[in-house]
Amino acid sequence: MGISSDVIRGCNDTIILCLLLDGPSYGYEISRRIRLMTEDAYIIKETTLYSAFTRLEKAGCIESFPGFAENGKRRTYYRITESGRRYYREKCEEWGLTKTVVERFIREENP
Amino acid sequence: MGISSDVIRGCNDTIILCLLLDGPSYGYEISRRIRLMTEDAYIIKETTLYSAFTRLEKAGCIESFPGFAENGKRRTYYRITESGRRYYREKCEEWGLTKTVVERFIREENP
């Protein structure tokens, strides 16, 4: 049993923006860092990731720009915008609230 | 800013099942109890609630049976099944994991 996509659904934007706070990055790297940071507990699907990029860029939270790997291969990099930082902060607040709410309905002892 | 439906999406089943652990109940009451327990932080939409009932019953997590209000009005009650209890326990575990994962990407200090 892993993490259901329905639970993580509202958090993918938060996760991606969080990683972009450390500086520009690109799809494959973001995906790798999520795997590493969660010890494989969460492996984001490629389609989910790239569609999130599109959505976040349309919303003005991130900006794309072309870049190159060491070997000269093209890559699409993304950087977080000021509005993206604001959105991230809001999402963190929302998470705090959500956590409080949900935990009222979690019973660890003999349910 | 409240709770986004995308974040709560994977938790509605958990919330409903949790309330049914206390004994059989029906739509309107479940809805009221969620509002009360969260101090209006989360108000589940009627359509969301009733479609969750249908889904959970199809999945064998709950069972419906007819009942009556004090004034004789018909109501549809739901009770949790053994399989529903198991599912609830799994969901609680999943929540623990999800929380750990998501919080790696939450930065409270100057993001």
Added chain:
DNA sequence: GAATGTACTACGACAGCCGAAGTATGTCAA
């Protein structure tokens, strides 16, 4: 007699996730 609360049901739209498949390049071992 009008508004409000209770207790639902039906329908259809929409967002986001995801499987399947494809493309194109580079690396490395047998």
Added chain:
DNA sequence: TTGACATACTTCGGCTGTCGTAGTACATTC
């Protein structure tokens, strides 16, 4: 040198769960 594997994506279409809108029906309260 060929074939597997990693990198770095894109396109398409299906599915699930949420939600707006609307409607029904009865009871209570002002």
